[in-house]
Amino acid sequence: METMGRHVISELWGCNFDKLNDMEVIERTFVDAALKSGAEIREVAFHKFAPQGVSGVVIISESHLTIHSFPEHGYASIDVYTCGDLDPNIAANYIADALEAETRETIEMPRGMGPVRSQIKQTASMV
Amino acid sequence: METMGRHVISELWGCNFDKLNDMEVIERTFVDAALKSGAEIREVAFHKFAPQGVSGVVIISESHLTIHSFPEHGYASIDVYTCGDLDPNIAANYIADALEAETRETIEMPRGMGPVRSQIKQTASMV
Numbered sequence: 713m714e715t716m717g718r719h720v721i722s723e724l725w726g727c728n729f730d731k732l733n734d735m736e737v738i739e740r741t742f743v744d745a746a747l748k749s750g751a752e753i754r755e756v757a758f759h760k761f762a763p764q765g766v767s768g769v770v771i772i773s774e775s776h777l778t779i780h781s782f783p784e785h786g787y788a789s790i791d792v793y794t795c796g797d798l799d800p801n802i803a804a805n806y807i808a809d810a811l812e813a814e815t816r817e818t819i820e821m822p823r824g825m826g827p828v829r830s831q832i833k834q835t836a837s838m839v
Numbered sequence: 840m841e842t843m844g845r846h847v848i849s850e851l852w853g854c855n856f857d858k859l860n861d862m863e864v865i866e867r868t869f870v871d872a873a874l875k876s877g878a879e880i881r882e883v884a885f886h887k888f889a890p891q892g893v894s895g896v897v898i899i900s901e902s903h904l905t906i907h908s909f910p911e912h913g914y915a916s917i918d919v920y921t922c923g924d925l926d927p928n929i930a931a932n933y934i935a936d937a938l939e940a941e942t943r944e945t946i947e948m949p950r951g952m953g954p955v956r957s958q959i960k961q962t963a964s965m966v
Contacts, residue, residue: 713888
């Protein structure tokens with residue numbers, strides 16, 4: 713198995729409050745995002761916090777997807793990390809759309825390739 | 840709950856093959872790392888791949904710790920993301936020591952604070 717991977721870090725703001733606070737919606741969104749990107753799902757673990765917020769992960773054969781949501785701030789912190797030929801942006805874009813993010817900042821970081829400092833791709837966009 | 844967090848990304852090379860391929864060792868290391876950093880553990884999910892390699896996550900109240908190990912390359916891809924007053928480096932350092940990493944590259948990235956591009960702290964070290 714090759715070590716090379718792509719890790720997309722997305723900061724989503726202005727998301728839909730109700731979706732950010734609904735563990736079932738988030739879990740389904742993440743499972744669907746993984747499948748749409750062509751990943752093979754291995755483990756799914758989500759947790760609902762009181763009074764609000766959801767954290768969770770989908771472990772895939774090709775690495776992972778994670779979320780931490782802060783409904784009261786309209787904020788979701790997203791990671792999509794894939795190895796192999798998968799494009800992590802497919803899942804990250806799907807999640808941003810599903811959570812109705814108004815603004816989104818994304819960094820893509822190479823993993824498992826040696827020094828990373830000069831390789832970080834950064835983008836910020838209004839969606 | 841405040842959105843601000845610290846996300847440490849560590850690329851560990853030259854790790855101990857047997858440890859990287861032992862799911863129980865890795866799971867215990869990650870649980871201990873979370874506890875040593877003062878985190879509250881919420882979910883633990885690890886997966887052993889054939890013929891080798893381990894992926895897993897510890898979801899904590901303060902975000903998460905993840906690993907993807909590639910024993911045949913001596914490589915482990917580590918993320919430790921904490922919110923609140925926790926220092927993610929405590930767990931990341933503990934993990935690097937436990938896996939006997941010979942070289943380590945670490946990036947610390949702020950999360951939930953708005954634009955991140957100018958805030959990334961990068962360090963590389965021989966350990």
